[in-house]
Amino acid sequence: MIRGNGNHILWWAVYIITLELLYFIFFNLKMAIVLMPVLGLLLFYLIYYKKGKPLPPLIETKTTFRQALWKQVINNLNTGVAVVDGNEKIIWKNKAFLTFFQKSGVKLTYLKDFIPMENLKSLMDKEEQEIALGNRRFSIRSVILDTKGKKPGRMLKAYYFEDITELYDLKGYMKEEETVVCYFHVDNFDEVITACSEENRPELLAKIDKTITQWVQNFNGLIKKYDNDKYLVVVSLRDFRRVEQTKFNILDAIREIKVGQVLTVTLSIGAAHGEDSLALAGKTAQNALELCLGRGGDQVVVKTQGKTYFYGGKTKEMEKYSRVRARVISHALRDLIEESDMVMVLGHLFLDMDALGASVGIVSAVKSLGKPGYIILTPEQSPSVHSLLELLLDDEEMKKNFLEETEALDRITRKTLLVVVDTHRPSLTMSLKVLEKAERVVVIDHHRRGEEFIDKALLVYLEPYASSTSEMVTELIQYMGDEIRITPLSATAMLSGIAVDTRNFAFKTGVRTFEAASFLRRAGADPTSVYKLFQEDVETVYDRAKVIKRAQEIAEHVTLSYYDEKPKNPTLAAAQAANSLIGLKGIFASFVLVPIDGGISISGRSLGNINVQRILEKLGGGGHMTLAGAQLLDMTMDDALEKVKQAVLEYMKEGETP
Ligand SMILES: [Mn+2]
Numbered sequence: 001m002i003r004g005n006g007n008h009i010l011w012w013a014v015y016i017i018t019l020e021l022l023y024f025i026f027f028n029l030k031m032a033i034v035l036m037p038v039l040g041l042l043l044f045y046l047i048y049y050k051k052g053k054p055l056p057p058l059i060e061t062k063t064t065f066r067q068a069l070w071k072q073v074i075n076n077l078n079t080g081v082a083v084v085d086g087n088e089k090i091i092w093k094n095k096a097f098l099t100f101f102q103k104s105g106v107k108l109t110y111l112k113d114f115i116p117m118e119n120l121k122s123l124m125d126k127e128e129q130e131i132a133l134g135n136r137r138f139s140i141r142s143v144i145l146d147t148k149g150k151k152p153g154r155m156l157k158a159y160y161f162e163d164i165t166e167l168y169d170l171k172g173y174m175k176e177e178e179t180v181v182c183y184f185h186v187d188n189f190d191e192v193i194t195a196c197s198e199e200n201r202p203e204l205l206a207k208i209d210k211t212i213t214q215w216v217q218n219f220n221g222l223i224k225k226y227d228n229d230k231y232l233v234v235v236s237l238r239d240f241r242r243v244e245q246t247k248f249n250i251l252d253a254i255r256e257i258k259v260g261q262v263l264t265v266t267l268s269i270g271a272a273h274g275e276d277s278l279a280l281a282g283k284t285a286q287n288a289l290e291l292c293l294g295r296g297g298d299q300v301v302v303k304t305q306g307k308t309y310f311y312g313g314k315t316k317e318m319e320k321y322s323r324v325r326a327r328v329i330s331h332a333l334r335d336l337i338e339e340s341d342m343v344m345v346l347g348h349l350f351l352d353m354d355a356l357g358a359s360v361g362i363v364s365a366v367k368s369l370g371k372p373g374y375i376i377l378t379p380e381q382s383p384s385v386h387s388l389l390e391l392l393l394d395d396e397e398m399k400k401n402f403l404e405e406t407e408a409l410d411r412i413t414r415k416t417l418l419v420v421v422d423t424h425r426p427s428l429t430m431s432l433k434v435l436e437k438a439e440r441v442v443v444i445d446h447h448r449r450g451e452e453f454i455d456k457a458l459l460v461y462l463e464p465y466a467s468s469t470s471e472m473v474t475e476l477i478q479y480m481g482d483e484i485r486i487t488p489l490s491a492t493a494m495l496s497g498i499a500v501d502t503r504n505f506a507f508k509t510g511v512r513t514f515e516a517a518s519f520l521r522r523a524g525a526d527p528t529s530v531y532k533l534f535q536e537d538v539e540t541v542y543d544r545a546k547v548i549k550r551a552q553e554i555a556e557h558v559t560l561s562y563y564d565e566k567p568k569n570p571t572l573a574a575a576q577a578a579n580s581l582i583g584l585k586g587i588f589a590s591f592v593l594v595p596i597d598g599g600i601s602i603s604g605r606s607l608g609n610i611n612v613q614r615i616l617e618k619l620g621g622g623g624h625m626t627l628a629g630a631q632l633l634d635m636t637m638d639d640a641l642e643k644v645k646q647a648v649l650e651y652m653k654e655g656e657t658p
Helices: 007-027 029-050 062-075 095-104 117-122 165-176 189-194 198-218 237-245 250-255 278-294 324-338 353-368 383-393 405-411 432-437 469-480 488-501 511-522 527-533 538-550 570-581 612-617 637-655
Strands: 080-084 090-093 129-133 136-144 157-163 179-186 222-227 230-236 267-273 299-304 307-312 343-346 373-377 402-404 417-421 440-445 459-462 552-555 558-562 589-596 599-606 627-633
Touching: 007 029, 080 095, 095 157, 117 129, 136 165, 165 237, 179 237, 179 278, 189 198, 198 222, 198 230, 198 250, 230 237, 237 267, 250 267, 267 278, 278 299, 324 440, 324 459, 324 469, 343 353, 343 432, 353 373, 353 383, 353 417, 353 469, 353 488, 373 405, 383 488, 383 527, 402 405, 405 432, 417 432, 440 469, 469 488, 469 511, 488 511, 488 527, 538 558, 538 570, 552 637, 558 570, 558 637, 570 589, 570 599, 589 612, 589 637, 599 612, 599 637, 612 627, 612 637, 627 637
Parallel strands: 267 299, 343 373, 343 417, 373 402, 417 440, 440 459, 558 589
Antiparallel strands: 080 090, 080 157, 129 136, 136 157, 179 230, 179 267, 222 230, 299 307, 552 558, 589 599, 599 627
């Protein structure tokens, strides 16, 4: 309703102008005629008023009329609008704003009373922001209003609130309906079936099938078997969330299948979602499955939007019964060596006796095949190999097999074969430059596969069940041909590699480990020399005793300790202390922290029933189930101890699978 607001002034004007008109009629008739329309207009107003109608505005200008129109328009918007001053005090609001917030029971005096200040502040740098208020969701935008010419320093802002609750819910719903692609793979199908008696086989097959199919159907999934041991499973994300809550108890269910067979059945699952297309999700799921198998199977790998999640992996890697793979790889490697102009072997950073022993083994084989072979070394070597390196460099013939990194970079050609041993992660190789320059690469490693991988490798021999890379290389040599000769010194180096990774044949030691050792012994390996390599000085042992004394049990059978000062060889010292701790009765896993330059290094060891790899992966580290490490940079010892403790407790909780 538009109403004039100058009524009193109007009547005064009518009165004054009538008087003036009367005056002009008496003294100047012409002037009076000119003023007649004014009088007419005034009379019109008078009549209008008499009829009881509201008086139209006389003073009101065109612009205020427009403003009033705008006000109506804004009031009828679905978008809530509020104008606030510098203190976020609301000085004007439209109807929609009132309907949004009035019922919430809060006084609508200050905007900051019902919208957190940090949200209001961050709006200054952002275009718009989504926030939840009560059970609604809003998209908020803010604009600084132009108040030029008004009181200086007074800032006015307008806030626009759009109710996007429905859109938000719909988006969430769409997301939940997204498809998750999974590949199921029975790890050791052939072995299990072969190890099962003929009459039990049909029952075993049926049980595996039934367990998997029923489990998938419980989660409303679609399952299609496409090979004896392979299934494709499709499930919605909503149902997949429920699956994740069970921590994939299907792994346990499969392991429990017993139809009189000797071997345990295990399952691997690779799953993916959140990709742009189904085709891509399928590809990613396949990658996830490969990662799963590379890590030893019996686990689940879920990949989504560049992130990877691991479940299971609590059993020990099972030793494979056939050596077919070792033989096949051995022949392929021999072919590759023969096609090369030269072979270089690259170990990992912080070279250990296993990597060095394996390198010596490869070079021995290469030389027997009549090709030049070199082990790449950086100027500084980890103290853990000092004793073995000394022994090797003492030998005139062996000494010629070592090459500095710079020289290797010079000599490497397109036909050079680079064998990476004891690691499969590019960032852990001793020389990333050499790896980058090499065009023909082979990877031989016994670590469970991590995410990072040397993608360009021509040949990958990854066997997480093997005790050590030295054991794997020993087997390869045995299958490579009769002309392969290894000297007693090379055999000793390889034996020391096996000894260090199995801690003197106590861990991860399978039938094949002893067979490899006996092959090396026959080739002249000297166990006493190996023993001597591990002798330590008094001070180191004394420091370690202090660490052991300080150890605390942080969870059942898990112990934690630390070096309060940086020892001579921090990472080695920590590893040895952790080893000593699990030598104590009742201790199944140990973690030892040690100060290093720029942070803290952690060494984790286990007897096998607690997966220290899984625990230290939580802190950005890696390794094996029984032997793992991590580094926490820019952190105090107290904070690091707390972090490890939390990671252990978290892992223990995960272990309580229903
Ligand atoms: Mn190793």
